[in-house]
Amino acid sequence: MKKIAFAGLGAMGLPMAKNLLGRGFQVSGIDLNATALAALAEAGGESAPSAAAAVADADALILMVVNAAQAEQILFAGGALAALPAGAVVCLMATCPAGVVADIAERVRAAGRHFVDAPVSGGVAGAKAASLTIMAACAPAIYQRMLPAFQALGERIFHVGEQAGQGATVKTVNQLLCGVHIAVVAEAFALAAKVGVDLEVILEIMSGSAAASWMLRDRGPRMLQAEPEVTSAVDIFVKDLGIVLETGRETRCALPIAAIAHQMFLAASGRGDGRADDSQVIRSYYALNGTR
Template identity: 40%
Template sequence: MDQNTKNIAWIGLGAMGSPMASIAAGSGHTVTAFDLNPAALQGLGPEVTPAGTAREAVDGADVVVIMVATGPQLDAVLFGDGGIATSLSPESVVVVMSTVGVTAVQGAALALEPYTRHVVDAPVSGGVARARKGDLLIMVGGDAEDVASVQCLLDVLGSQYPVVGPEPGDGQKFKVVNQLLCGVHIAAAGEALALADSMGLDVAQCHEVLNGGAAQSFMFQDRGSRMVAEEFDEVRSALNIFVKDMGLVTDAARAAEQPVPLASAAEQLYVRGRREGLGRKDDSVVYQLLRQGRD
């Protein structure tokens, strides 16, 4: 096999993981994938080979990419019933591309030491549309040689993949800061447009006009357009994701003894949304949540 191609085991085929696996396979890498959801495996393109178990996917792989949702899921993939840790070789490179938090990745790297010491922490940002184009921002933490060994994969998945630190967990730290900004910006967009509506403004015009000035942001543009259209059932990023991610933000802030009052307020808004049965809606539904009781 060419040094610029890899045998890749891909674990986790959610909204982001599936197009990423397809991009990797389409670029010449050999990708064998597994997900606990049979529908995710059935939806794979012909360039990706489905596996019956996670261990089957890992058999013969140079690189193992893990793209699951939470820290407990990461732990289960590695060490749970049917976990892959015992199937790894000392040369295996494990690439964690999920947003699972600093503690989860640091703990996984430590627990993997008897099996492999090659762990790259590489959470992604950019959403499904950019995942489909190989245009993600990837925040990479890990040993320089380990990162270099998977550069050919990072090349096809992201347009930017800065190395932000030498240890597993460093990428997660950057992603926590990223999610603080994203979560607060979505909440602020929902609050601003709800206020516009309460004052009797044309919400669509407000969104259009303010996107031309200093108040504009990616989230105000992107999520704001969904808020204006009230497209809450076409889920491109579920509200439940920000319940999880803002929890990671506030956990990291407590560990660092850093006040994050805006993040804490945004977290409570997402928690309220899940409590009211909106967790599987698009995260732009925070606009509807803030307007409730006035219609």
């Protein structure tokens, strides 16, 4: 594993690609955004003229795109799969529904390439710090082949199964907790605001009590800002909780709390806040309850 083509140089993808460069991998970037490609080139990466050119002599293609549709676009319509050397690895790290991942894996394997279903958790901060959690599903030999790259990207690396879709499923369960934890912090803050308790005091106390969550500590401070920096957008959880509920529908599993949380993110997006920081789901509670 020497050369990696990396598709999707966004808020998470670009620092991940840089971390691969930092560990001595050759990295060839794929992105529609010329600025992102230039940033990768400045860090020592390659800026290929097309996706097919980027993967031509790569050992693996990592896909850190927004959703499954973009992954399919690059792999199939965009010609990357056909241009990737036979026996190379396609590693899908975006958050996608398990069923779609299994379908993509089938087409990749039918074309004589290996497939790894390896979504991540940890957000932009984890991508930058190379401290991501990686949940990989693939054959053990392929896992061993990808492991040095995973170790360049994350700290907690799990081989969760051999079937494509198992990584996506673990990530789906992860996102159920993440999305609800953000929404419930907003709900708690909305109640505190309504009864007139200082939210800074609430944040300090809850961050160290049994009420604490990773999301409370990370999103809580940004929830108290009117226009915080965007580290992950509301629309990401519109998508990810959508995947959670799609998985519930497919498996006939009622998920009442996740369904409510999804509604609050949906409403925020519908009011025009889809690209705001996801902490701003609190605006749905303020809109609903007439506080702020």
